[in-house]
Amino acid sequence: MAKITKISDKLNKIGETFIISMYDNGFMIEATGRDSEDEWSTAKILCSTEDDLVDLIRDTLTIKRDS
Numbered sequence: 001m002a003k004i005t006k007i008s009d010k011l012n013k014i015g016e017t018f019i020i021s022m023y024d025n026g027f028m029i030e031a032t033g034r035d036s037e038d039e040w041s042t043a044k045i046l047c048s049t050e051d052d053l054v055d056l057i058r059d060t061l062t063i064k065r066d067s
Helices: 050-061
Strands: 013-023 026-034 040-047
Touching: 013 050, 026 050, 040 050
Parallel strands: none
Antiparallel strands: 013 026, 026 040
C-alpha cells in the first residue's frame, strides 16, 4: 500500500468539515468523505510542523466537496 501523506491520497470528495488537533509534538488533520470507490472513508494525517499543517490544509481545500 502506498504511503498516505495528504488527504487527497485517500479521499476523492470531502465533507463539509475537517478537524485539526494539536499535540505536544505536532498536529493531526482528520477529514471524512468519499474514496475512489465512492465509499465513506476517514483520513487522518499527522504532521510535525506548522508548515506541514498549512500544506495539508491547502491540499484539503482543493478536494471536491461531497454534496
